[in-house]
Amino acid sequence: ETGVTQTPRHLVMGMTNKKSLKCEQHLGHNAMYWYKQSAKKPLELMFVYNFKEQTENNSVPSRFSPECPNSSHLFLHLHTLQPEDSALYLCASSQDLGSTVYEQYFGPGTRLTVT
Amino acid sequence: GQQLNQSPQSMFIQEGEDVSMNCTSSSIFNTWLWYKQDPGEGPVLLIALYKAGELTSNGRLTAQFGITRKDSFLNISASIPSDVGIYFCAGQLGYALNFGKGTSLLVTP
Numbered sequence: 317e318t319g320v321t322q323t324p325r326h327l328v329m330g331m332t333n334k335k336s337l338k339c340e341q342h343l344g345h346n347a348m349y350w351y352k353q354s355a356k357k358p359l360e361l362m363f364v365y366n367f368k369e370q371t372e373n374n375s376v377p378s379r380f381s382p383e384c385p386n387s388s389h390l391f392l393h394l395h396t397l398q399p400e401d402s403a404l405y406l407c408a409s410s411q412d413l414g415s416t417v418y419e420q421y422f423g424p425g426t427r428l429t430v431t
Numbered sequence: 432g433q434q435l436n437q438s439p440q441s442m443f444i445q446e447g448e449d450v451s452m453n454c455t456s457s458s459i460f461n462t463w464l465w466y467k468q469d470p471g472e473g474p475v476l477l478i479a480l481y482k483a484g485e486l487t488s489n490g491r492l493t494a495q496f497g498i499t500r501k502d503s504f505l506n507i508s509a510s511i512p513s514d515v516g517i518y519f520c521a522g523q524l525g526y527a528l529n530f531g532k533g534t535s536l537l538v539t540p
Contacts, residue, residue: 320473347526358435359474359519359530372527406473413526418462420521420528422473 318342320423322407328429331397337426339390339407346412348390349420350382353404365390366413397430404428437520437531444510445539452534453504454520462523463496463503468533469516477518478505510538 320341329335341348350362364372365384379401381393390407404427408420437454444450454463462481466474478489480496480503487494493506503522507514517535521528 322473356532358532359528361527364526366526408473418523418526418528419464419476419479421476422466424471424473427471 320407320409320421322405322423322426324426325424326427326429328431329394329397330431331399333397334393334395336394337392337405337407337428339392339423341388341390341407341409341421341423343409343421345409345421346387347410348384348387349408349410350390350392351406351408351422353406353425359406363392364413371413394428397428399430402428402430435520435522435529435531437534439534440532441535441537443537443539446511448510450507450510450514450536451504452518452536453502454522454531455502456522456529457501458522458524459500460522460524460529461500463494464521464523464528465492465494465503465505466519466521467516468519474519507536510536512538512540514538 323338347366352360361374362376363382368384379396383391404425406425407423410420411417435456464479465477468474478494483500484498485496491508517533519533520531
């Protein structure tokens with residue numbers, strides 16, 4: 317596979333469930349990102365990892381917990397979510413944060429619905 | 432993040448027409464990127480601009496990095512039905528990308 321993949325593509329969960337989103341990139345990049353995309357809003361950056369180290373947590377509630385075991389994989393662990401957390405969650409990757417190439421490549425997203 | 436104003440919010444055009452959309456900011460950016468997002472998919476990178484004044488083409492798409500570094504525009508020539516989607520601009524400062532709200536493009540045959 318090439319590019320950035322995300323699983324699952326769709327997820328429906330109750331407010332008391334625990335689930336995880338997975339992202340994998342096959343581009344040889346070292347920086348990975350989680351974004352939230354809600355209707356009528358710009359993409360919101362949630363977390364940034366560079367060479368497996370978290371460099372940014374953009375004031376995200378603790379019910380979202382990221383994990384980056386290596387430069388190719390990124391997870392977002394979800395627990396006790398709220399209905400307003402329903403959105404498209406996008407993963408992206410780029411070369412690394414020290415590079416002068418700033419192009420980010422996105423996965424297809426996970427459509428999350430919290431009931 | 433820095434706020435980007437993207438316009439128009441939506442466009443409804445006929446196949447074959449040319450399209451123009453732009454993005455402005457009160458802040459200076461070092462890089463401008465343009466993405467297209469199809470329904471149910473993630474954004475796909477169309478064009479990256481790295482120098483003020485730079486004009487870059489990708490097939491029927493042409494984008495320019497404004498000379499003030501505070502704006503960018505994207506043109507699509509001779510639109511076709513598969514151009515339908517949402518087009519996002521993104522400005523880069525540091526390692527973060529700041530995204531506009533998108534321009535929704537509808538093309539009728």
